[in-house]
Amino acid sequence: MKRFTAILIAVSLTGAMLSANSPAVRADGTQITVSSTAQLLAALQNVRAGDEIIIREGIYKPDASNGKWRAFEAVASGTEDQHIIIRSEDPEKPATLCGLTPESKCVLYITGSFWEIRDLKISTGCKGIFLAQSEHSVISGCEVFDIGAEAVHIVDDSSYNLVENCVIHDTGLYQPQYGEGVYIGSAMNSTEYGFECHYNTVRGCQFGPNITADHVDIKEFTYGNLVEYCTFDGTGIKGQNGGDSFVEVKGNDAIVRYNTGYRNGCEKQLYGFDMSNQLDDWGRNNKFYDNKLYLDSEEVNIVKGWKCYAECCRNTADPASCTYFGNRVLSVRGYVLAGDANEDGQLDYIDPAFLRDKLLGREVPHISPENADLSGDSSLNAADLTMLKRKLLQNDTKEKAQIYVDFRKEESGKWRMTDGLGTKTVTFRVSSKPDAGLNMGWGYWDPYYVDAETGKQGKWNQLSLGTVKLNADGIAEMIVELPPDATNVALEVYSASDSAGKLDKDEVTLDAVITS
Incomplete structure (x- = not known):
């Protein structure tokens, strides 16, 4: 194998390559500061594109006689340039939004696109946060806990949304079989919601303890959802209704990467990651790579999925004897593809971002010197990054990777x-x-x-x-x-x-x- 040297050079990238799902800059709108439940309910009822609802420290809980299934609700959309923001006044002293009990009410139900939900505590409801018919919305820095069923539900034709840097724990208090941390899409027998929930991202979240079902559940009829840089604590998984893993994937083209999971002796957790073939043509083309799992027992599979197509690469497990299980689960040693710096079998915005960070001496989960050395000089440098950026900008991404299995x-x-x-x-x-x-x-x-x-x-x-x-x-x-x-x-x-x-x-x- 050739020896490579990384040369430290600061090189900028175009914004389009640096990130996905980044919120747009918000234009000026109305700032609405609230300090009571009545004020918050009114603000949500009248909110418009560009508005920012700022919630002061305190507990916000609707009157028991309200009678609605949703404790706090808004039906409105922002725009690409004018997001709607709801946030705590002080992230260090977050406001707490509550339902009535873990058996009743969704705490915060948002119907609409271009929302930012930031730095809130969401508690004491049957469900935590619902995003419905939503695109390009962000849930960031929230803590969701003491929930009767699932904590965050992205549902009803909601795509391109981001859940980031949230802490989710103590779910399924009333219905443990439905106690997911983040639930994307709807089950195939659902008649209430649209199924098109694609290209959503769950990033940098802390899950557990006491999430009773799968920490993230990606349903059938969905494409391209991503789970990355999350930490999972399996303590409290109940194993009911198939909820027995950190992440379950039933859709297609999902990616699960750069996560760390701890089973912590939970005997009801049977798998690190699970796939389920609910119907023909679903549970296909998923990828699991560069995850670290501490599974306690060699009988626990890293990834399981019968009749489900997946590629698994560079996942590490303790015990090291843990394996993959599934007639269509492919264990990959590596990918050979010019420009595929993070070696995941495809060219995308992650590759120049990883190569840039490598050149700047920053830690990255994985880099392939062979794939990234586009100049062919056996070193990684600015020339390689420039060539990689040009390759992406010219959409020169059709070449297929060679997969070494x-x-x-x-x-x-x-x-x-x-x-x-x-x-x-x-x-x-x-x-x-x-x-x-x-x-x-x-x-x-x-x-x-x-x-x-x-x-x-x-x-x-x-x-x-x-x-x-x-x-x-x-x-x-x-x-x-x-x-x-x-x-x-x-x-x-x-x-x-x-x-x-x-x-x-x-x-x-x-x-x-x-x-x-």
Whole structure:
């Protein structure tokens, strides 16, 4: 492997590359300072684009005779240039908004886009914060606790919203089976809300203790939701209604990255991250990478998902023997893609941000020197960053990554691959002595094959590769096409020889297994 040197140079990036979901600059509007529940209710009822509701320290709780399902409610939208802001006057002494009891009322229900909900305590309601029919809204710096069901619900066609730097704990006090921390979307049997909840971000939040269900639940019919830089405390997970993990993904194209989770001996937590195939074509193309999980037991999977497609890379677990589980869960060693600095298999705004921080000596979760070295001079410097910015600005992002997948040596001359290779074209790269000949085969398990005579399910399929001739460098590549349900793929050397005679199988090495 080439040796790389990072050269410390300060280089600026365009704003578009620096962040996603950043709130727009708010134009001048009306500032409304409130110090009573009646004033807060009135302000929410009359709020308009550009307004800022400033709440003084205190406890705000509606009259018991109000009778509405929502303790505090607003139906209004800001604009891209004029957000609506509701916040505590002093973030160090936050105002507390309460429902009546954990059995009744949603505490704060917002219908509309371009809201900023900042530095509030939300407590004592059946549900905490609802965002409905909302786009480009932000929930930041809030503490949500003592909630009967879920704490934050992004629902009813709400997309491009951000939940950041919040503390969420003690949920599910009344309905533990629905005690999620953040719930994105709606279950497929819902008839009340729209399902289109896409590209929302949960970032930098602290979850737990005593969140009784999944800390983040991403529902079917959703695309592109992101969970990153969060901390999870599994204490108090009840395991009811499938709520038995830090994050459960039922949608497509979700990313879960840079998080840290502590199971803390919670026996009801069965998985670090969980996927569920609720219906055809959902639970697909999700990614889990660079997460650190402390799971207490090797029986707890890092990621689980049967019939769900996912790529998992560089996740670390304690115990180290924890594994992935799922016939379509792909364990990835790395991605090769020019410009993919954070090595997640795609080019996006994160890559120049990570490379910039690396050049400035800042800590980043992961950097790939090989992918980031666009200038090819075996060092990381301003030239690489400039070329990467240009690549993104010119939308030169169509190239697909080469995916180097996981495998293990099972015995001399035999290797077992990760699951998740079904439907893929796979290249096996082997090496031995130059010009050697290898008699080889490969095989896979089909878990869905049913024998027509016996009714027995499952079948091993063994296929010959014939004699594989190595080149003058002692390398050969074999390409195979895998059927959709292939699992437990194995590659085997039956015998090996060169011009001097028979070779030992241990003289043959599987160097890489590559797909795209």
